[in-house]
Amino acid sequence: MENAVAQAVRVIALGNDGDGVAQTPQGRIFVPGTVPGDEILLAAHDGTHGTLARVVTPGADRVPAPCHLFGACGGCRIQDMALPALLDWKTGRVVEALRHVGFDAIPTPQAHQVGPHGRCRVDLAFRRVGKEIVLGLHRRRGDVVDMSECMLLDPTLFALLPPLRAMLRSLPAVHAGGDIQINLLDSGPDLLITMDGTPDANDRRILAQFGKAHGVPRISLQGRPPETLALTGPVFHHFDDVRVAPPPGAFLQPVRAGEAFIKAAVVAGLPRKGLKAGIIELYAGCGTLSFALAGLAKVHAYEGDRAALACLKQASGGTRVLPALRDLNRQPVMATDLAKAAAVVLDPPHAGAGAQIAQIVAGRPACVIYVSCNPAALQRDLTPLRHAGYRLDSVTVIDQFLWSAEVESVCVLTLPGAGRRNRR
Numbered sequence: 011m012e013n014a015v016a017q018a019v020r021v022i023a024l025g026n027d028g029d030g031v032a033q034t035p036q037g038r039i040f041v042p043g044t045v046p047g048d049e050i051l052l053a054a055h056d057g058t059h060g061t062l063a064r065v066v067t068p069g070a071d072r073v074p075a076p077c078h079l080f081g082a083c084g085g086c087r088i089q090d091m092a093l094p095a096l097l098d099w100k101t102g103r104v105v106e107a108l109r110h111v112g113f114d115a116i117p118t119p120q121a122h123q124v125g126p127h128g129r130c131r132v133d134l135a136f137r138r139v140g141k142e143i144v145l146g147l148h149r150r151r152g153d154v155v156d157m158s159e160c161m162l163l164d165p166t167l168f169a170l171l172p173p174l175r176a177m178l179r180s181l182p183a184v185h186a187g188g189d190i191q192i193n194l195l196d197s198g199p200d201l202l203i204t205m206d207g208t209p210d211a212n213d214r215r216i217l218a219q220f221g222k223a224h225g226v227p228r229i230s231l232q233g234r235p236p237e238t239l240a241l242t243g244p245v246f247h248h249f250d251d252v253r254v255a256p257p258p259g260a261f262l263q264p265v266r267a268g269e270a271f272i273k274a275a276v277v278a279g280l281p282r283k284g285l286k287a288g289i290i291e292l293y294a295g296c297g298t299l300s301f302a303l304a305g306l307a308k309v310h311a312y313e314g315d316r317a318a319l320a321c322l323k324q325a326s327g328g329t330r331v332l333p334a335l336r337d338l339n340r341q342p343v344m345a346t347d348l349a350k351a352a353a354v355v356l357d358p359p360h361a362g363a364g365a366q367i368a369q370i371v372a373g374r375p376a377c378v379i380y381v382s383c384n385p386a387a388l389q390r391d392l393t394p395l396r397h398a399g400y401r402l403d404s405v406t407v408i409d410q411f412l413w414s415a416e417v418e419s420v421c422v423l424t425l426p427g428a429g430r431r432n433r434r
């Protein structure tokens with residue numbers, strides 16, 4: 011970074027990762043900590059990225075960041091922009107991706123935003139610093155920032171942090187530090203720890219005491235597979251009244267309200283008729299959507315992670331969910347099977363659905379409901395479906411990663427005429 015800029019420049023947009031984009035005489039430059047409409051002075055820039063010297067005139071959507079750690083902690087990227095404006099920006103990103111797909115008509119999206127203090131899933135890092143433990147999220151580029159306050163975390167998880175720090179401080183197997191994944195289940199927080207020492211019987215005793223005292227039924231050590239270090243009570247969660255036992259570190263939606271919005275959009279997108287043919291669900295995880303779908307039809311649920319599949323299988327007895335283990339990149343569900351389904355629901359990982367998409371295109375199921383956490387993958391995966399004649403019936407945008415650039419969406423696609431063909 012060298013070039014100082016003397017005159018004020020205007021921030022005209024947000025980039026995909028949430029940094030402001032300033033229009034300068036030298037071209038467009040990403041400037042963290044700015045929002046559209048700001049008139050700013052740059053401290054320096056290198057032609058593509060700049061640093062903010064100060065905001066000269068704030069944009070209409072600029073607000074004071076609600077958390078004192080904003081700017082230091084890497085957890086929130088865009089806290090100085092009003093939440094309705096942030097939801098509009100995220101909605102715009104999804105619509106832009108769909109425009110690039112080339113749909114003739116894009117329905118007006120339904121947009122939902124969760125409230126603060128709802129995060130039930132978090133990955134924290136911890137470091138020994140002197141006699142203390144620093145526990146929190148990483149800086150944007152750098153070390154861990156102690157989470158002394160947080161606008162995101164569920165209050166139960168936030169309340170766990172002080173005793174967790176104290177316990178980690180006393181744990182002999184923690185030398186320099188490690189990481190903790192926490193899932194807040196119905197049975198309480200479920201901890202999966204990575205540490206730089208090897209826990210012995212004394213460490214396990216300390217962990218079990220902590221678990222009993224703070225309502226943490228299970229603490230596991232990261233590994234393949236994870237090892238249970240302390241089990242002081244039953245581990246369970248519920249999806250639509252079905253009791254499941256998620257494995258340590260299970261993928262779950264991060265916010266309950268976000269999960270409910272996704273589920274409602276998926277269920278609302280199912281066809282009204284022909285559900286007897288059953289639903290094919292791809293990337294089912296531990297069954298977040300499966301049991302809701304099974305309230306309406308038989309569900310063939312495919313998942314590639316063994317532990318998640320075992321959870322789904324154990325819970326599926328007496329329901330209409332039929333789980334199957336499958337790596338959908340290497341062995342996608344074939345077109346002939348997909349063709350018979352009343353609907354195909356897919357919720358792929360960040361990279362998208364890869365090889366599975368070609369089989370969906372070839373199978374031409376009447377209805378495809380695509381749940382996305384990545385607009386770029388959504389655009390890539392829906393493009394061949396649009397070329398195959400699919401129409402976009404509805405779009406739902408969900409902002410459940412508040413104050414970040416992440417956005418989820420649910421797109422419902424139908425193939426004109428295919429319902430009649432498949433029901434014959």
Ligand SMILES: C[S@@+](CC[C@H](N)C(=O)[O-])C[C@H]1O[C@@H](n2cnc3c(N)ncnc32)[C@H](O)[C@@H]1O
Pocket residue numbers: 261262263293294295296297298299312313314315318336337338339340357358359360383
């Ligand atoms: C975004 S999560 C969705 C899970 C679930 N629908 C939910 O809402 O909790 C994606 C899921 O895809 C699974 N997955 C990732 N790659 C896969 C693959 N190649 N084959 C099958 N499943 C895969 C992951 O294990 C994870 O459960």
